[in-house]
Amino acid sequence: MSIPIYLDSHATTFVEPRVLEEMLPYFGEQSGNPSSPEHYHGAAARAAVDRARQTIADCLGCIEARDILFTAGATEANNLALIGSWRASSGQKQHFITTAIEHPSVLATLDYLAAQGAQVTRVGVDAWGRVNPDALRQALRPDTFMVSVMAANNEIGTLQPLAEIGQLCREAGVLFHCDAAQAVGHEALEVEALQVDFLSFSAHKFYGPKGVGALYRRGTEPTIPLQPILFGGGQEMGLRSGTLNVPGIVGMAAALRIARDEMEQENRRLDKLAAAIFARLQQAFPAIRRNGSPQHRLARNLSLTLPGVEAAALIQLLKDRVSFSAGSACATAKPEPSHVLKAIGLSDEECYQTIRLGLGRAVQDAGVAEMLCAGIAAAPVFLD
Structure with missing residues (x-):
């Protein structure tokens, strides 16, 4: 059986072969611990981490590595x-502002802090999933x-x-944190220009390895206080304990460097590809709707609501030919409608009729649209 076409790059991406090539030495002859720089292997690992840190900082426009x-x-x-950051502030200010469509790793963390x-x-x-900076401004409080x-x-x-939000926060003297997991490596982000104080990302979203990511913290004076949430040897500048994942860090830097260099060309390609796939699906099934902002969007994203088609059934029907996700992520044994789709006005039924296609480097033409059309047409729940 041939491997299905991969259309789930929002969930993860494959490790780019050029990235793997740079990682390989640090699984073998250069597999030292960077916290032991007194000997050759440790020093080589430390140097690799330092180079990677500088590369990532350069790609994001950081002042300091x-x-x-x-x-x-x-x-x-x-x-x-x-x-x-909140622990380091001793809870002097109690109020956080976020949006209704954040990732669970932000919303659940804020739920934890609310309990504290x-x-x-x-x-x-x-309706496009875009927050109005004026709404954020109105939500600001002295605390x-x-x-x-x-x-x-x-x-x-x-x-x-982001730039408008960053300016708003800087003027108000409020910290600005940005979960950029889906954007780093795909959109040009300059942390100083955006005036973010914290920015989070993962390597596996831009063709790097899984299990490694980073947090940008604005280091210009005054330095933002931060307390660790993992305790031990304090290997990562006293703020994160645990032996550094040297191959992963090297791979993340390589992946981000490649993504930055090829970003403009790749986004043009993906934008055209997404438009072609959507046009073919819409031709076959005019009731299909595309979710998200028409102008302000990731080039590789296609969130599609298919009236009359159960997303989970379609995924199973096509699993041997195409890999993609439902619009409502199932995080529990009893799946709930996507909080994101609900926030933009979709009904529960529409949430369960929504699929997410994440295009990437593995998809080179719009031929996959024919597979999707055939699957939709064959789905027993499809309504003409």
């Missing part, structure tokens, strides 16, 4: 930014500590007005 803190991924980075005494305001979004808004939504691909 030390502004990059390595983590196990964006989930840990989000937790560290939200919990670590924080207060959280969730601001709504428009607001932080605003947390994602760069790009993981379901509908909508991009948020």
Whole structure:
């Protein structure tokens, strides 16, 4: 059986062969511990980590390489930014502002902080999934500590007005955290220009390895206080304990460098590809609707509501030919409608009739649209 076509790049991406090539030495002859720099192998590992940190900092427009803190991924980075900064502030300000469509690693962390005494305001979004900076401004209070808004939504691909939000937060003297897991490596992000204080991301979203990510923390004076949430040897600048994942860190830097260099060309290709796939599906099934902002969106995203078609059934029907996701992620044994799709106005029924296609480097033409058309037409739940 041939391997199905992969259309789930929002969930994860494959490791780019050029990235793997740079990682391989650090699984073998260069597999030293960077916390043991007194000998050859440790020093080589430390040098590799330092080079990777500088590369990532350069790609994101950081002032200092030390502004990059390595983590196990964006989930840990989000937790560290939200919990670590609030603990370090001794809870002097109690109020957090976020949006209704954030990733669970932000929303669940804020729920945890609320149980510790924080207060959280969730601001709504428009029908395209975009937050209005004026709504954030109106939600500000004298005791607001932080605003947390994602760069790009993981379901509908909508991009948020980060520069406006950053300016708003800086003028108000409020910290700005951005979960950029879906945007880093795919959109040009300059942390200084965006005026973000914290930015979280994961390597596996841009053709790097799984299990490694980072948190950008603005290091210019005054330095933002931060307390660790993992305890032990304090290997990562005293803010994150645990032996550094050297191959992963090297791979993340390589993947981000390649993504930056090829971003403009790849986004043009993906934008045309997404438009072609949607046009073919719409031709066959005019009732199909595309979710998310038409202008402010990730080029690789197609969130599609298929009236009369159960997304889960379609995924099973096509699983031997195409891999993709439902619009409502199932995180429990009793799946709930997607909070993102609900926030943009979809009914429960429409949520369960929504699929998410994440295009990537493995998809080179729109031929996959024919497979999707055949699957939709064959789905027993399809309504003419």
